[in-house]
Structures are given as structure tokens and as C-alpha cells.
Amino acid sequence: MRNQNYNVPSGISSQFSVNLSLEIFKKMCLVRYFELGLIDAIKEKQVNYQAYLSTGQEAIAAALATEIRDYLVFTQHRAHDVYLTFGGNPKMLRDEFLGLPTGTSQGKAGSNCLQFHQNGLVMFGHHGFIGENVPQAVGAALATKKKTVCFFGDGAAEEDYVFSAMGFAATHKLPVYFVCIDNDLSILTPTKVRRSWKITDIAKAFGMPAIDIADDPWTILHQTQELNNNLPALINCYVCRAHWHVGVGVDDPPEWDRYQLVKNELISLGHEHSISDIEKQVRQSMETLWDKKLLLKPLKQ
Amino acid sequence: MGQETVAETIKAITRKHLEENNSLLLGQCISAVGWVNGTVPDCQGIIELPMTDIAGAGIAVGAAMMGIRPIFVVRFQDFMTLNGSPFINYAAKSKELHGRSTPVFIRALASEGIGPVHSGVLHSMFMHFPGFLVCSPMTPKEYKNVWQVFMEKDDPVFVSEHRLSFQSTEELLDVMHEHADITLYAISASRFQLAEVANELGKEGITCNIVHIVWLKPFDILDRYLEPLTRSKRGLIIDASFEICGAARSIAYELEQASGYPVKALGLQDNTKCLCPPFQNKFPDAKKICESVRKILST
Ligand SMILES: Cc1ncc(C[n+]2csc(CCOP(=O)(O)OP(=O)(O)O)c2C)c(N)n1
Ligand SMILES: [Mg+2]
Numbered sequence: 001m002r003n004q005n006y007n008v009p010s011g012i013s014s015q016f017s018v019n020l021s022l023e024i025f026k027k028m029c030l031v032r033y034f035e036l037g038l039i040d041a042i043k044e045k046q047v048n049y050q051a052y053l054s055t056g057q058e059a060i061a062a063a064l065a066t067e068i069r070d071y072l073v074f075t076q077h078r079a080h081d082v083y084l085t086f087g088g089n090p091k092m093l094r095d096e097f098l099g100l101p102t103g104t105s106q107g108k109a110g111s112n113c114l115q116f117h118q119n120g121l122v123m124f125g126h127h128g129f130i131g132e133n134v135p136q137a138v139g140a141a142l143a144t145k146k147k148t149v150c151f152f153g154d155g156a157a158e159e160d161y162v163f164s165a166m167g168f169a170a171t172h173k174l175p176v177y178f179v180c181i182d183n184d185l186s187i188l189t190p191t192k193v194r195r196s197w198k199i200t201d202i203a204k205a206f207g208m209p210a211i212d213i214a215d216d217p218w219t220i221l222h223q224t225q226e227l228n229n230n231l232p233a234l235i236n237c238y239v240c241r242a243h244w245h246v247g248v249g250v251d252d253p254p255e256w257d258r259y260q261l262v263k264n265e266l267i268s269l270g271h272e273h274s275i276s277d278i279e280k281q282v283r284q285s286m287e288t289l290w291d292k293k294l295l296l297k298p299l300k301q
Numbered sequence: 302m303g304q305e306t307v308a309e310t311i312k313a314i315t316r317k318h319l320e321e322n323n324s325l326l327l328g329q330c331i332s333a334v335g336w337v338n339g340t341v342p343d344c345q346g347i348i349e350l351p352m353t354d355i356a357g358a359g360i361a362v363g364a365a366m367m368g369i370r371p372i373f374v375v376r377f378q379d380f381m382t383l384n385g386s387p388f389i390n391y392a393a394k395s396k397e398l399h400g401r402s403t404p405v406f407i408r409a410l411a412s413e414g415i416g417p418v419h420s421g422v423l424h425s426m427f428m429h430f431p432g433f434l435v436c437s438p439m440t441p442k443e444y445k446n447v448w449q450v451f452m453e454k455d456d457p458v459f460v461s462e463h464r465l466s467f468q469s470t471e472e473l474l475d476v477m478h479e480h481a482d483i484t485l486y487a488i489s490a491s492r493f494q495l496a497e498v499a500n501e502l503g504k505e506g507i508t509c510n511i512v513h514i515v516w517l518k519p520f521d522i523l524d525r526y527l528e529p530l531t532r533s534k535r536g537l538i539i540d541a542s543f544e545i546c547g548a549a550r551s552i553a554y555e556l557e558q559a560s561g562y563p564v565k566a567l568g569l570q571d572n573t574k575c576l577c578p579p580f581q582n583k584f585p586d587a588k589k590i591c592e593s594v595r596k597i598l599s600t
Contacts, residue, residue, distance in 0.1 A: 105398050106400070108397070127390050127398070128390070132387060132390065134359070135362070135387065136360075137363060138359075139359065139360035139361060139362060139367075141363075142325070142348070142360060142363070143325060143364035144367050160355065161359055162356075164353030164355070165353070165356040165359060165360060167353070168351065
């Protein structure tokens with residue numbers, strides 16, 4: 001049932017403007033090339049802190065960032081995708097990894113406790129308790145009545161306090177958009193070993209709209225536009241994590257690579273030149289960001 | 302002495318905060334059965350949490366992250382072993398990690414003599430973690446001061462309340478003697494026992510200085526604490542929470558180091574607070590404190 005086309009309507013990409021599709025692709029590029037630079041820096045031991053990589057799951061945040069950028073944002077440990085696509089400063093994330101005072105939290109928190117409060121973005125990260133950001137997002141929506149998006153994983157979905165917080169949001173009709181990034185893994189344990197139920201069924205039982213979909217960005221965008229004014233709501237997005245839970249290692253190749261699928265789709269729509277320009281531009285800026293010579297300078301400070 | 306009880310003081314402060322600052326008070330079963338011993342007003346901003354202890358505290362933390370300075374009420378401190386994690390792991394760390402504070406006023410109520418899960422006093426546990434202010438006000442004026450500190454600072458404050466104080470209108474004052482045999486420092490409900498202790502021991506010719514402690518963390522070594530100790534040359538810290546790794550021992554150590562004089566600690570024994578006597582493991586009452594003082598002075 002979990003597959004790359006799950007609940008993806010055929011021809012959905014052509015319902016969106018070229019500019020929007022390219023913008024989404026550009027955001028996906030940003031995550032992928034930022035992390036390629038990071039992976040390199042980790043392998044070369046210029047970065048010595050743990051990294052929870054988003055590569056493979058970029059499409060969800062990239063799509064959402066074009067639609068709900070003004071929401072209060074709550075994330076968990078694997079949050080480079082949200083950070084970079086919603087407008088977090090790449091250099092500050094790099095510096096957080098280097099333990100520099102110019103990092104997002106002055107190097108004190110690390111990438112898994114990522115926060116950003118500039119450029120109109122209000123992004124809170126968790127502090128390492130899986131799912132703790134879910135009640136916090138609900139509390140923020142309760143206090144401010146502002147639209148709030150909360151990202152969490154299929155593992156986090158099992159935390160008792162995550163359910164209860166979703167139930168509270170339903171009771172108080174709080175404008176929270178719950179986005180479950182379902183890579184079918186909690187560390188390395190597959191979902192089927194852990195539970196027999198679906199988080200979408202739980203959400204529906206609480207009386208909120210909920211849907212399982214693959215991480216196709218156009219489908220996510222389409223669903224989000226439907227759910228936007230019907231919050232609280234939940235989407236559970238099937239994705240494939242490319243790397244280990246933590247660190248730069250890889251196991252078997254992922255079931256699908258959404259980045260490549262999105263590229264193929266854009267090529268079939270006739271945008272080959274545009275996407276290769278975008279890729280080139282993003283790659284260059286990320287190569288500059290992670291330039292070894294430049295890295296040595298801040299490290300020496 | 303004022304006319305307002307501690308309970309009325311809490312209620313008035315809360316009403317003002319909720320109405321004037323549009324803040325929230327969150328807790329379970331707060332708007333029924335006496336509105337938490339008459340400390341919760343019937344006004345806007347009261348959020349009845351469902352029986353979701355960890356999520357409930359997390360929701361309060363989320364509200365605090367938005368800067369509205371919410372009040373979280375836990376009717377029995379024992380439940381803080383469940384409610385505690387969002388405060389400990391998020392609220393208390395956020396200022397140091399991100400320079401972004403999470404001020405929340407945690408009202409944790411203690412009781413005495415109602416069995417193993419309703420009689421706990423857990424402030425020592427919260428002293429242990431960086432990032433909290435911890436206090437135990439027992440009088441109307443102290444409560445007002447604590448509230449003022451909360452509003453002026455931006456830290457989460459753990460307020461260890463005790464139901465035995467709620468009907469009191471009394472201000473508890475330090476008592477100093479030129480030539481005292483010992484200085485007694487008390488925390489929480491044991492403070493109400495000190496007048497009787499001084500009276501009893503006085504009959505035996507033992508003179509006690511009496512010092513009241515409200516702020517447990519940060520614990521500033523005030524002149525008010527040190528000065529009587531340098532004259533009596535012995536001290537005893539008395540607390541209603543467990544003695545091992547507890548507030549009394551921690552503060553005894555601080556004062557002993559600062560003064561160079563021996564300071565002992567008296568808290569709860571290392572036993573569960575059971576329902577019936579003699580197994581209740583109650584907070585140190587006058588009898589227990591007197592015994593402890595006699596023992597110290599006889600060695
Ligand atoms: C409360 C808590 N329990 C356990 C862990 C250990 N842990 C860290 S990440 C993780 C898996 C989380 O899975 P998921 O939410 O699906 O996110 P993913 O890593 O797959 O992106 C676990 C169990 C933790 N950090 N916090
Ligand atoms: Mg997962």
C-alpha cells in the first residue's frame with residue numbers, strides 16, 4: 001500500500017504554475033546540496049557533531065513552504081528540510097554545526113534542536129524528546145489562535161502525548177496542521193513491527209480530516225490547499241529516508257528518490273533547461289558555503 | 302497581620318493576570334470541587350485540561366513559548382513525575398540553548414497525610430535541573446513577592462505550595478537572639494511548626510534562632526542566613542521533602558561551606574509516604590524537630 005504514487009492523482013503537476021513548480025524544485029535542491037556539503041564536511045571531520053539528514057524527504061517541506069510560510073512552525077530532530085525551505089539561513093545552520101557563535105543557537109543546540117526567528121519565520125525545534133513539539137505546537141495555537149504547522153515522524157506519532165495533544169487540538173478546534181513524515185522507520189525499526197494502526201485513523205477518530213499520501217509535492221500542495229481552512233487536520237506523507245537515522249551512512253538504496261522523480265516530471269513537462277540552471281546555481285552557492293578553505297577560517301577563530 | 306488568606310491572595314493574583322494580561326491558567330479538574338481549594342477564580346482564560354498529563358504540561362509550555370506567561374496548576378505535586386518532562390526538557394533549557402525564554406508559573410500543591418500519591422513534596426527534584434527558579438511561599442506577602450519575581454524575570458518558576466498554608470493570613474518572621482544555641486531554618490509547611498519548637502525547647506533552656514526560607518533556587522547566601530549562624534555556631538535545615546538529595550541537605554551544605562560551622566539537615570525519611578500512622582512519613586513536625594535539635598546539641 002505504501003508506494004511512491006499513493007493517492008497521487010495523475011497529471012496533478014500540470015495543475016500548478018511553472019514558476020511554482022520550479023520554486024519547489026529549487027527548495028528541494030537547496031536541501032540536497034546543503035546536505036551534500038555537510039556530508040562531505042563530516043567525512044573530512046570538519047564537522048564533528050551529529051547530523052540527522054533530511055535527504056530523501058525534501059519534497060514535503062519544499063511544497064509546504066510555498067503555501068504556509070506564515071504559519072508558526074514546530075519541528076523535530078530531522079529538520080534541515082523545514083529550516084532551509086521555509087527560509088532559514090543556510091550559513092547559520094552551517095555555523096551551528098561548526099559550534100560557532102554565529103550558529104542558529106550559537107552552537108549550543110545542534111541541528112536536531114534547530115530554531116529560527118528571523119525574516120518573518122517563527123520556527124521552534126524540539127529538545128530531543130521525540131514528539132514533544134506536538135503538544136507545544138498545540139499550546140502555541142491555543143495561546144495565539146495563529147495557524148500552526150507541526151512536523152513529526154511516524155515514530156513520534158506513537159508517543160502518548162502526541163495523541164493526547166491532537167485530541168486537545170480537535171476539542172478546542174485549534175488551527176494546527178499536523179504533518180507526519182512517514183519514512184516507515186523509528187531509528188531502524190519498521191512501522192509494522194511497532195504497531196497495527198494508522199495515525200490517520202486516530203486523527204479521523206478525533207474528528208479531524210486526515211489523509212495518507214505519497215510525498216509528491218504537487219499532491220501535498222493540493223491537499224494542503226484543501227485542508228488549510230479546515231484545521232486541525234493531518235497529512236501522513238510516505239517518504240524514503242536516504243541515510244541512516246543519524247549520520248551520513250547509507251543502507252540499501254531507498255524505495256524511491258523523490259528528488260529524481262520530481263526532476264523527471266519537470267523534464268517531461270519541458271523544463272529541462274530551467275531545472276539544470278537551478279541545480280547549477282544552488283550547487284555553486286552550496287559549494288561556496290561549504291568551501292574547505294572558507295571552513296578553515298571560522299574553525300580557527 | 303493582613304486579612305487576606307494565602308488562597309485568596311493566589312486567586313486575586315490569578316484573576317488579575319488572566320483578565321488584564323489575557324493569559325491562561327491550565328490544569329486538570331480545576332473548575333470544580335472547590336476550584337483548587339479556592340485558589341482559582343471563575344474568569345476568562347481557565348483551560349480545563351483533559352487527563353493528559355504530559356501533553357497538558359507540553360501545551361502549557363507551548364503557550365509559554367508564545368510569551369503569554371501561563372499558569373500551570375498541578376493539584377498534587379506527586380503528579381509532577383508525569384507533568385515534569387516538558388518543563389524540565391524544554392522550558393528550563395530554552396533560554397540557555399537559544400536565548401529564548403519560556404516563562405511559566407508552575408503551581409504545585411502539596412498536602413499531608415493523604416497517602417502515597419497525594420502527599421508528596423517534590424521541589425528538590427526541580428532544584429536539581431538547571432533553568433528553574435524554585436520557591437515555596439507560605440504567606441500572602443511571600444506569594445505576592447514570588448509572583449512579582451516571576452513577572453520581572455523570564456524563567457520558569459516552580460512554586461511548591463502547601464495546602465496547610467492556604468487558610469493562613471499570618472506573615473512568618475525570623476526570630477533572632479543574641480545568644481542562641483542553634484539556628485533553625487525551615488522550608489514549606491514545617492515553617493508553621495517553628496513557634497511551637499522554640500516554645501518547647503525554651504522550656505528546656507534551649508534558645509533557637511528561627512529563619513524562614515522561601516527561595517530554594519537560586520539559593521543566595523544572605524546575611525539573614527549567615528549572621529545568626531556565626532553566632533549560634535550550629536544550624537539545622539528543616540524541609541518537607543525527602544532528605545536524600547533534597548533541599549535540606551543541599552542548603553545545609555551551602556551554609557556549612559559558607560560559614561565554617563556544622564549545619565545538619567532534617568527532611569523526610571527514605572520511605573514512601575504511606576496512608577496510616579505510624580507509616581505516614583510526615584513532614585517534620587514540632588516533636589521531630591525538637592528531637593533533632595536535642596540530638597545535635599547533645600553531641
Ligand atoms: C522520548 C524519546 N524517546 C526515544 C528517543 C530516541 N529516538 C530518537 S529519534 C527516534 C525515532 C523517531 O522516529 P520518527 O519520529 O519516525 O522520526 P525519523 O527519525 O524517522 O525521522 C527515537 C526513537 C527520543 N529521542 N526521545
Ligand atoms: Mg520515521
